[in-house]
Amino acid sequence: MEQWIDIAKGPLFALTFLIMVLGLLRLVIIQVYSLLGRKGRLLRNAPWRKIFADALTWVVPVRHLIPGTKLFSVISFLFHIGILVVPLFLADHIVLWERFVGVSLPAIGYTLADTLTLFTLAALAVLFGYRVLLPRLRAMSQPADYYLLMVIFMPFATGYAASHPSVNPISWEAMMLMHLLSAELLFILIPFTKLAHIVLFFFDRVSAVHWQLRPGAGDRVAEALYGREAKV
């Protein structure tokens, strides 16, 4: 078991983390390339001030609490704090970041980490419940929307169990291995699923740039389909 943990902590961690970074980088490069390369001078026309001002309102989205989704929105916002703070700033994780990424982050206290973890788990359960029980949400959900919540649930649940022997039904080693593997599964999934919004959220926001239509493109589309004499 020990050597499995070592593998999961060592090469496997490095590999999956690399997959995540490269996968996200690929998405960013595609977006930047197509914005700079294809939009070109149209980028200057885009209302950048408005785009950034709008993006900023989502950092602490109090202005976006609209009737009908208030509880859902508050929970999913706080949930994001949990899933960012605990993986990055827990003392045991900082060691890994130092070893593989070379950055040293400040550590948060264990009480805070425990509270955030429990909160995140509860939030995940609520979000899952919403998806199952709220008809409009269920109607538009696809399998990935459910299983991704469970994939995020795993590393938090196993991490908590591993650090609290009283709630751990199996051995520490087995739990720790599960913790590592589930986190690594998450790493791999991030660039290929909607979790990629950790980098794409900004590129999603620039729809005002995409309203800057390319001159002549409409004519070329019509010509390709109906020839030069295309009529309305």
Added chain:
Amino acid sequence: MERENISAARPVVSKTAERKYPYYIENPVIENRVDRFLEAFSAILQFTDYRALLDSYCTSNAKCNRCAVACPIYLVTGDPRDIPCYRTNLLLDIYRRYFTIGGWFKSRFSDSFELTEDIIDDMLDVFYRCTACRRCTRECPMGVDHGLITRLGRYILSLINIVPKALQVSVREQLEGETHNTSKVPKEALLNTLEFLTEELEDMLGIKMAFPVDCERRDFVFFCAVSDYLMEPETLMGNAAVLYAAGDWDRWTIGTCNYDGINYGLFYSDWHLERIIQQLVNEVDRLKGKSILIGECGHASRSAHDFVPIFGGRNPHPVMNFMEYTLDCIRRNRITLNGEVITERVTYHDPCNIARSGWIVDQPREILRSFVRDYVDMTPMGENNYCCGGGGGLVSIDEIHEFRMSVAGRLKADQLLQTGADICIAPCANCKKQLKELVEYYHIPCKIMGLHDLILQAIEIPGAKTARERKEEAALLEM
């Protein structure tokens, strides 16, 4: 209103070979729509820049349902098909399956999603159940622009000839017809109308102002929704009165080769959008005009303001909405509005295209507050305002009147009723038509007007009859 009424208003899409469309279509395609749709989609991806956007959206859209509670249509129907994200995903699913490597890979190894005739039926229905008001976009945490995706969906459909006849016929007349405008108003009729407006203004104000037609090298070339010449003479008279009072009578003109600001391309086609803008710019160039002044019309203002800089050549003409011009005149004390004559309660409807998707929210309010005593805002207002229910070209489609009234405009009607206003200002040709129909449908005691209709009542022009005299005269006439 009861649920049954609402579902009765749903257009029927039958699944039989004899397909029924929810709106009239010229020469509807029956055969092979799936292949033709994919062919059109791939041509669009090849020549335009939508790919990056679609890539980003189809990876990261969160399906969080926040858009649902922002959508004035879904809030009324409660039908999952009306959720903006559901609608967007109809198109994203097709993109993912047929135009991404992942989708191709998946289709080799599993029974993945396939585009069917039924999905096309679904799309042509839901894409035209959306008023393209983009209220959902503001509430999407990812910023997914459902309005833009709906527009793209309509664009693809229009390329396989699925487009409401009302829109297609108008655009054809505008681009290929003799009159070059959507309402088929010939030049002679325009000149007659302008003459009529001159006479009306003379009756009302006691001043003769002959409209400047085809004058070259003027500062402003004026375009309004051409339907205003037929249906909204008071708005145009208000516009004229402001220009006259501000001493700018010899700084503006109306062109007779093209006098229509309407651009339905904004709602469904990049191709038409660009050609209509070019036509507009050509007219300004012909008259050697400096800038483009757009009358009270939401989508005309937005399409000119946003797309003249892109399609308008190297030195694009500046574009201004008439309300900006009027506000400027008020701020610089070039016109005087009488604050005593408007005693009714007035509210303001924000047209989506210039408020949420544009730049005009506070300007008309500043104008109104300067001379209206009892001004109230709607809730929500400004960029969060509800659509009138006729946006995105829907107002021109007569056969979906019932849908526009009982579903799309229902929240707007409630909102209007709650303000208790006697007059609702709607500075947009589309909104005006829809709201006039709404107040009739719901028996709301509220008069729908343009901003300049009201200004016409209150403006004081040196040498003309005063606003108070005009009000007394009008009261006498009504008796």
